[in-house]
Amino acid sequence: MASDGxxxxxxxxxxxxxxxxxxxxxxxLSKGEVPVGCVVVHKPTARIxxxxxxxxxxAFNATRHAELVAIDGILRAQTDLSLLRECDLxxxxxxxxxxxxxxxxxxxxxxxxxxxxxRFGGCGSVLSVHDGSLPISxxxxxxxxxxxxxxxxxxxxxxxSRQNVKAPxxxxxxxGRQEQPRAETR
Amino acid sequence: xxxxxxxxxxxxxxxxxxLDVLVSAIKPRQAxxxxxxxxxxLPLERAKLNHLKRIRSSQHPETxxxxxxxxxxxxxxxxxxxxxxxxxxxxxxxxxxxxxxxxLEPRTRAQFLSGGSAWPMIFHHxxxxxxxxxxxxxxxxxxxxxxxxxxxxxxxxxxxxxxxGGRPTVGAVLVDPLGGCGGRxxxxxxxxxxxxxxxxxxxxxxxxxxxxxxAVMLCVQGVGRALAAGSRQxxxxxxxxxxxxxxxxxxxxxxxxxxxxxxxADPPGGVVEVLSPxxxxxxxxxxxxxxxxxxxxxxxxxxxxVRRVIYGxxxxxxxxxxxxxxxxxLTSLNHNYRVFEGVCxxxxxxxxxxxxxxHAAVLP
Ligand SMILES: [Zn+2]
Ligand SMILES: [Zn+2]
Numbered sequence: 306m307a308s309d310g311x312x313x314x315x316x317x318x319x320x321x322x323x324x325x326x327x328x329x330x331x332x333x334l335s336k337g338e339v340p341v342g343c344v345v346v347h348k349p350t351a352r353i354x355x356x357x358x359x360x361x362x363x364a365f366n367a368t369r370h371a372e373l374v375a376i377d378g379i380l381r382a383q384t385d386l387s388l389l390r391e392c393d394l395x396x397x398x399x400x401x402x403x404x405x406x407x408x409x410x411x412x413x414x415x416x417x418x419x420x421x422x423x424r425f426g427g428c429g430s431v432l433s434v435h436d437g438s439l440p441i442s443x444x445x446x447x448x449x450x451x452x453x454x455x456x457x458x459x460x461x462x463x464x465x466s467r468q469n470v471k472a473p474x475x476x477x478x479x480x481g482r483q484e485q486p487r488a489e490t491r
Numbered sequence: 492x493x494x495x496x497x498x499x500x501x502x503x504x505x506x507x508x509x510l511d512v513l514v515s516a517i518k519p520r521q522a523x524x525x526x527x528x529x530x531x532x533l534p535l536e537r538a539k540l541n542h543l544k545r546i547r548s549s550q551h552p553e554t555x556x557x558x559x560x561x562x563x564x565x566x567x568x569x570x571x572x573x574x575x576x577x578x579x580x581x582x583x584x585x586x587x588x589x590x591x592x593x594x595l596e597p598r599t600r601a602q603f604l605s606g607g608s609a610w611p612m613i614f615h616h617x618x619x620x621x622x623x624x625x626x627x628x629x630x631x632x633x634x635x636x637x638x639x640x641x642x643x644x645x646x647x648x649x650x651x652x653x654x655x656g657g658r659p660t661v662g663a664v665l666v667d668p669l670g671g672c673g674g675r676x677x678x679x680x681x682x683x684x685x686x687x688x689x690x691x692x693x694x695x696x697x698x699x700x701x702x703x704x705x706a707v708m709l710c711v712q713g714v715g716r717a718l719a720a721g722s723r724q725x726x727x728x729x730x731x732x733x734x735x736x737x738x739x740x741x742x743x744x745x746x747x748x749x750x751x752x753x754x755x756a757d758p759p760g761g762v763v764e765v766l767s768p769x770x771x772x773x774x775x776x777x778x779x780x781x782x783x784x785x786x787x788x789x790x791x792x793x794x795x796x797v798r799r800v801i802y803g804x805x806x807x808x809x810x811x812x813x814x815x816x817x818x819x820x821l822t823s824l825n826h827n828y829r830v831f832e833g834v835c836x837x838x839x840x841x842x843x844x845x846x847x848x849x850h851a852a853v854l855p
Contacts, residue, residue, distance in 0.1 A: 365722065366715030367772050367794035368708060376703065383697045402818070403790035407703050410787065424825060427790075431823060434786065441786065441815055442808065 319417060322346055322395040323453045325356065326419075329371065330397045330460050333358035337467075340460040343371040343396035345379065347388060348414065354392065355379045372396060372404040376411055389413050397457040399450065402427035405434035412444040419457035421450065492634045492801070495813040495830040497820045508606070510594035512540070513562040513587040514547075521583050522546055525560050528579060532571065533563040539823070540564075542596035544611040561610065562587055596822060629831070636676050637779070637801055640666050641835040643679055644779040644803070648842045650684035651706065651854070654691075659843050660854040663706035663780040665714055665773060668798070680763050680776065681713030689716070705855040707780060707788035711795050714773050717766040725768055773797045781839040783810030783832070785855060789818040793826050801831045803839025809855075 322344055329342025342358040357374030361367050372394065379386060389411050394400075397419040400408060405427025408416060416428060416435065427434040428448040437445040517525055526545050535541045543561060551557040562568050568576070568587065579585065593606035603614045629637075648662025662684070668677040683706035690698055690709075773795040783806040784792065792800060800812060800819070811818045812830045819830050843853050 364715050365718035365768075365772070366712055367796070368711055368791045369715075373703065377698070377701075380697045380701060381695055383695070386702065401790065401794075403787050403794060406785065406787035406790065410702055424823075425790075425794075431821070439786070439816055441811075 318351075319395070319452060322353075322393075323397070323417065323419060325353065326395045326397050327453065327456055327460070329356050329358040330457065333360070333371070334460055334464055336360075336363065338362050340457075340464050341371045341396065341398045343375050343394055345375050345389070346393045346395065348391055348393055354384060354388065355382070368403065370401065370404050372400055373407060376407070386411050393417060395452075397453075397460070398422050399426040399428050399430055400435075401425035402432050402434055405432075408446065409434065409441075409444050413446050415447050415449070417449045417452055419450075419452055420454040420461075492629060492637055492831050493833050494629075495817065495819070495832050497817060508593050508595060509591045510540075510564065511589050512538075512564050512592050513568050514559050514590040515562060515583075515585040515587050517558050517560050517583055517585070519556070519558050522558060522560075525583055528582075529560065529562065532575060532579060533567060535561075535563075538563050538567055540592075542613050543592055544613060547611055559590075560585075561590075561592070565589070632676070634834075636668075637831070637834050639675070640664060640677065640679070640777070640779045641781075641801065641803060641839070643682070644781050645835065645838055645842050647682045647684045647706070648781050648839075650682075651687065654684060654687055655854055657847055658850040658854055659845050661706040661780060661782045662842065663710045663778060665710045665797075666777045666779060667775070668777055669775065677777075678763070680717065680766060681710045683707075683709040683713075686710065686713040686716070689713075703787070705785065705788050707778065707784050708791055710778065711773065711791055714766065714776070714795075717763060718768060718770060718772075720765045721770075722768040724765060771796070777801060779834075781842055782806050782853070782855075783812055783814055785809045786811040786815075786818065788855075792828060793818070793824055796826050797828050799829045799831065801834050803832075803834055804836050804843065805832065 325344045326342045329344065330340040331342070333342060334340035338359045338361065340359070343356065344353050345355040346352070347354050355375045355378040357371045357376075357378055359371050360369045360374060363369070375394070376386070376389075379388070391414055393415045394408065394413050395417045399418045399420065399422035400416060401422060402425055418428065421430050423430050425431060429435075429450070432439070435446050435448050529545065535543060535545065540561070540563075545561055547559045547561070549557050549559070562585070590610070592610040593602070593612065595602075597603035597606055597612050597614050603612060606612050643664045643666075644662045646662070647664055648660055651660030651662055652658065654660070663682070664679045665681040666677050667680045670678040670680070672678060686709035687704065690701070690704065773792075775798050776795075777799040778792060778797050779801050781803045783802045783804070784800065785806070786809070789800075789811045802812065805814050807814045809815065813832060817830075818824075819827055821827075845853075
């Protein structure tokens with residue numbers, strides 16, 4: 306299970322990063338995408354090296370989650386992914402099982418997320434991929450949950466109320482519902 | 492070709508299948524009100540217990556009919572707002588005690604019966620393993636088709652090896668089983684090697700050896716690319732119709748869109764470049780891959796809603812569709828696909844072997 310605490314020394318700074326991730330999520334929302342956003346912070350230099358938001362509809366590809374988009378951004382900027390060993394990921398919603406596994410592969414240092422992802426969460430909700438509970442060898446990472454979770458949930462609520470308003474549009478079928486957390490999570 | 496399914500076994504209520512929850516006796520006339528209040532205060536789905544009924548009715552040898560209500564796991568109960576908890580305890584005279592119930596949803600009749608002795612459960616026949624097992628016999632023609640498409644995945648693996656300087660590479664193809672033409676049932680809609688080439692041709696060089704560009708991820712990306720192309724084409728066509736102000740023309744075109752997916756423009760034996768935007772993600776498609784997918788790829792295929800995954804050989808260290816775990820049997824996910832193994836296993840093993848014995852590991 307994702308643990309709370311352990312980030313006390315830089316709570317305020319972390320909230321600043323999460324607000325930037327929320328800004329990314331808002332951008333997704335404005336494009337009609339599931340509102341999830343993230344930023345990757347290089348801890349030693351306090352530099353944001355990448356960011357991303359969900360773009361599954363735009364790409365017609367259900368794997369274009371914020372986390373994977375941000376990882377692509379690092380590579381596109383010619384940065385070596387090995388830098389991720391010194392980076393924290395701030396993401397508005399718990400990484401799904403796919404992203405949680407990908408984040409092990411690229412050896413992220415720490416993940417901080419907002420709301421839980423009851424349907425697909427890979428950092429404690431459905432599976433605990435991050436911590437090595439599964440017998441898969443390789444890098445693991447700690448997770449901290451709940452940072453500005455209410456704000457992340459508020460964005461989801463906006464998204465789903467908009468979806469319902471324009472419901473009779475057969476082609477845009479629940480595109481990217483994969484990251485829907487239940488509003489009652491916390 | 493064997494389906495990868497979970498073993499049928501009873502719930503081990505003394506061990507891993509056990510979960511302690513709080514239950515309490517209630518008066519029969521309170522039952523419906525209790526159920527209503529608890530569904531708001533302590534919803535079963537939040538405790539991941541929607542496979543359990545809220546009320547248990549049993550015969551007590553001395554006191555007659557006994558009605559019990561399932562509250563929640565202890566931590567959830569104690570996390571409840573103090574005032575609210577007190578209110579409900581007093582209203583119904585609750586006396587919570589610990590009781591062991593089955594932690595997981597029953598998947599077989601055996602589990603349903605063994606778990607039901609501890610607490611009444613809900614059994615969804617349609618998703619039950621028994622129902623799936625009944626449909627588990629693959630028609631012979633499907634098995635023959637599968638060999639054909641696994642050969643395509645093997646060709647993709649060979650192309651991948653060439654792309655990767657001789658390093659053994661997993662091969663994968665996505666197949667639309669209903670889109671066949673030229674006497675073949677089904678057609679390949681994306682291959683890993685073609686998408687790998689696209690990345691090399693169109694993306695910056697730093698994207699070249701992307702550690703997450705596993706064969707499966709590349710195939711999914713290939714479908715996305717073809718769908719995006721289809722969507723662009725449709726927009727252009729619609730624009731042209733609007734420009735020529737032909738309401739009639741519009742209707743005509745609509746009919747065309749739903750025609751056979753096969754077109755003369757598709758290269759013979761090749762892969763399609765454009766998919767109709769009517770197609771939603773990879774719904775109904777089958778993925779053929781020479782080696783069992785890892786967790787990331789297995790979940791990507793859940794998100795993409797594929798119909799079946801067929802792999803050649805297992806990956807005992809990282810494979811998550813049979814080896815390390817069975818992601819496809821996790822019924823809490825919104826989509827489940829069927830998994831088959833052992834198609835062209837020897838050829839796949841051969842394809843994954845390091846002929847020059849100089850490469851560190853297979854490229855996933
Ligand atoms: Zn994800
Ligand atoms: Zn993989």
